[in-house]
Amino acid sequence: MTANNPDKTHKQPPAVKKVVDYIANLIYTNQLQSGDRVPTEAELCETLGISRTPVREALKYLESQTVLRTKQGSGTFVVQPEEISITMPLNFKIKLEQIPWVEIVDFRNQMEFLILREAIRTATDEDIRELDEITRRTAELRRMKPLPVEETRKLELEFHEKLLSLAENRLLKDMYTLSSQIFNPMITKLYTHKSEGIDESEFPFSHSYFVDAIRQRDVMYAYQVTMHLIPTERFKSFLGYEEYSPELEDGAD
Numbered sequence: 001m002t003a004n005n006p007d008k009t010h011k012q013p014p015a016v017k018k019v020v021d022y023i024a025n026l027i028y029t030n031q032l033q034s035g036d037r038v039p040t041e042a043e044l045c046e047t048l049g050i051s052r053t054p055v056r057e058a059l060k061y062l063e064s065q066t067v068l069r070t071k072q073g074s075g076t077f078v079v080q081p082e083e084i085s086i087t088m089p090l091n092f093k094i095k096l097e098q099i100p101w102v103e104i105v106d107f108r109n110q111m112e113f114l115i116l117r118e119a120i121r122t123a124t125d126e127d128i129r130e131l132d133e134i135t136r137r138t139a140e141l142r143r144m145k146p147l148p149v150e151e152t153r154k155l156e157l158e159f160h161e162k163l164l165s166l167a168e169n170r171l172l173k174d175m176y177t178l179s180s181q182i183f184n185p186m187i188t189k190l191y192t193h194k195s196e197g198i199d200e201s202e203f204p205f206s207h208s209y210f211v212d213a214i215r216q217r218d219v220m221y222a223y224q225v226t227m228h229l230i231p232t233e234r235f236k237s238f239l240g241y242e243e244y245s246p247e248l249e250d251g252a253d
Contacts, residue, residue: 069083
């Protein structure tokens with residue numbers, strides 16, 4: 001039956017797709033840019049020769065994809081680039097496809113290597129000193145019993161935000177941020193699980209190796225560190241087979 005056919009149930013009706021494609025083309029060809037108001041429903045109906053219902057459905061779809069934003073009484077506008085979220089669709093994909101932690105860790109490792117490669121190219125001596133200081137403070141906290149989870153997590157985030165600031169490729173920065181949002185629940189759980197202090201032989205402190213790779217300007221060392229240091233099987237052993245639960249961003253609707 002048609003209702004059980006996933007190809008048909010998930011496919012947009014032709015009229016809705018026509019509106020989505022039309023607006024997308026306006027953006028792709030720079031006829032619409034960030035902050036611009038899109039044509040009104042009436043204008044779209046007249047231009048495309050379709051009824052108001054598919055136009056509204058298309059606009060709602062583009063809003064759900066964080067491409068457009070409606071301002072009450074003002075119209076519908078193209079969002080600013082920083083408002084576009086690529087996290088939520090991937091979170092749903094991970095959840096619905098039941099992608100295991102081992103693949104999430106592997107994705108994170110690869111993003112980590114790419115961001116380190118950028119840092120090796122761009123980091124100044126002052127940048128390295130800052131990373132060293134964050135690393136030193138985090139290492140001290142990791143040895144404490146009980147482990148101050150919240151303070152340790154803050155330093156963890158501070159370290160990765162500093163790495164992110166050293167990257168110049170905007171797409172890479174977005175992907176690295178995405179990998180962090182996916183990976184953060186795992187780190188939080190590690191620190192909570194190991195509240196009596198972290199055994200370095202079980203979970204090596206990767207940050208110190210990252211800084212060494214940047215200091216030595218050694219891309220191959222960075223690759224070895226990111227691909228082989230994070231103990232995937234160890235993470236798996238304490239995470240078990242729990243379902244992946246993404247963290248919601250602060251202030252999320």
